Amino acid sequence: MASSVPNGHGAATATGEGGTPPPPPPSSSSSLVFLGTGCSSAVPNARCLIQPPDPPCAVCSQSLSVAPELNPNYRCNTSLLIDYCQDENAHKYILIDVGKTFREQVLRWFVHHKIPCVDSIILTHEHADAILGLDDVRIVQSFSPTNDIEPTPIYLSQFAMDSIAQKFPYLVRKKLKEGEEVRRVAQLDWRVIESDLQIPFVTSGLEFVPLPVIHGEDYICLGFLFGRKSKVAYISDVSWFPPSTEHAISKSGGGQLDLLILDCLSRTLDAVKRICPKRALLIGMTDEMDHHKDNETLEEWSRREGIDVQLARDGSRVYIDLSGIFLSSYDGILLASTPSVVIFGGYESDRKWPEDAGECAGGGAGGGFLMKAVVGSGRQGRGTYLQNDLPNHFRIFSSPPDSVSVSPPLTDSSSSSPRSPAERREASSSPPMAASVPNGHSVAGEGGTPAPPPSSSSLVFLGTGCSSAVPNARCLIQPPDPPCAVCSQSLSVPPELNPNYRCNTSLLIDYCQDEVTHKYILIDVGKTFREQIILTHEHADAILGLDDVRIVQPFSPTNDIEPTPIYLSQFAMNSIAQKFPYLVRKKLKEGEEVRRVAQLDWRVIESDLQKPFVTSGLEFVPLPVIHGEDYVCLGFLFGRKSKVAYISDVSRFPPSTEHAISKSGEGQLDLLILDCLYRTNMLCADILSPCEQTGSHNVHLCWDQTLDAVKRICPKRALLIGMTHEMDHHKDNETLEEWSRREGIDVQLARDGLRVYIDL
Incomplete structure (x- = not known):
């Protein structure tokens, strides 16, 4: 039977005897939620989509037509959430690993499975796919503008x-530090554990025994x-087991496991046979x-060897009483009470299980989010573009590349004056023509409008959000009353x-x-790069995607x-050398793999206006700006025929920088592409900081300050990010339309996927 889920997709669920839906598990059930089951580069591998092999990769190509929650x-990066119910009602949520895809996992699976928070975190190691989501742990913590919240315990090795x-x-x-401004960051209580089988630890009432394994030779x-x-x-993450670890989890050693969750890149089935769990x-x-x-x-292997083994999948939930297996079926996860059918994300297959079989990893297809369409090198935009009243070499694309549609520009080719809000609403209500695009979605377009010439340069907005991005996951897993209208929209409208x-x-x-x-x-x-090199600064939202740059490079097993x-300031270089030493070092250490x-x-x-640099044939002038009172960030001025300034993080302009970009x-x-964090909104006072309520911020320009800066700089047009x-987007662009008409400067909010054609 199909159950209704938040984003409108039908989720396959198991049925009980006679075709009736099975009862939900009791509230006292513990469970395991697989937030991610993929490797470090995750799947799809973006390289297969932007540099497609011949023949195409069947697994990655599937992502172009099937929504993630149904695929x-x-x-995403491997991660497990343990929903531990110690008594009848009290649930504790324990998270293992916080990788590069953590925010995406929260948006998709925390929301669907109604996970409200994280009570403690355990880290397996410190590679990118296990820790680079740490900056986003704040989205599953309570809000406090001064960070005076209870820190989340986090357990990890000394290394x-x-x-x-x-x-x-x-x-x-x-x-x-003295004089340092408060930053809204995750509050964490760091607790070092021993990598020793004999020294367990307890968090949220559940005991854990560390299992040291080898991940590479050293x-x-x-x-x-x-x-x-x-x-x-x-x-x-394992390449081989120390004898003491294997003994502790083997049927022939420490006793048979009820469930083994194991890395599957090589020699996995041999290890499963040796360990001999009830299921894996x-x-x-x-x-x-x-x-x-x-x-x-x-x-076939399971039938032959007598051990139940399956691939897990993102979003699957295994109900298990951590004092004994709970035998039932629910939400697409098949357990022992219905042994004849296994459901994988909406697909049914006949499969008989041993009578003593416990839970099977089904595909709990659930509400969530379609991932951002991959925008990368070599992919031309589809759709139509409207010519503004700029020179002929400047055009704004009304439908971003391949799969994304945007609201109409402020002006169209038939009029030199902006349209009224009523005219825009009337235009947007007209049924657009549907253009076929690779991922199966339709985009709004103008029939018969010619595509831009292949010689056109363009700007593609891969991201236009703040450091925590939008939707703010806290609004979805800890919803305010009334709900946040902007974030709630993401439950029913796919990102593109x-x-x-x-x-x-x-x-x-x-x-x-x-x-x-x-x-x-x-x-x-930034942190969302995989959904999306010159660096403006070294904050998390500008650099934490560096590990994934490999997905847009040619493949080589030997590098x-x-x-x-990659161009950056010396300060950013020093910081990145500490954060990503393996990306900076030129040579391997002796014996290193x-x-x-x-x-x-x-x-x-x-960081000097007088010292431009050239990359890929285009000259850039660094624009030093203040991002908080003690931090210099860079914007950039570029373009010969058309001058463009990009300034993403700024609270104040030095006079020399403002002079360089002013009329x-x-x-x-x-x-002018300019920072604009938020505007005053007392309707959301319970979920906003005092700064947000007053429309000001200590490290970013906000609505009033941004528009004041636009008036002083006086560009022909401005796009806010x-x-x-x-x-x-729609309501504030209507307000900006009135402002634009009054001030004579065309200003809009940009949006992800927007493509602007411009002769540089």
């Missing part, structure tokens, strides 16, 4: 602690053994593994059709220097590829 081959202290010093330091990673009567072992769920898969086909193969869905600010410059050759220059690589030049990581050519630039100074800009969930 068992869509896999991981030392590494994280370098990568995230602002999350580890207990006190602010690196110790931790798995964990937990559960009283029902023993569960979770081992996400495999995780950590690449795009080389197809959920349905490989589960059919595993079915939702102008209020905003990733971290990032701009892709598609620069066509001659008639044929295109060069792609990326400004900032012998041309490195990508080759890791497939991004190959980058680091080029330090001066009254060095000359009028054709386009960096918005929080307090700003509604």
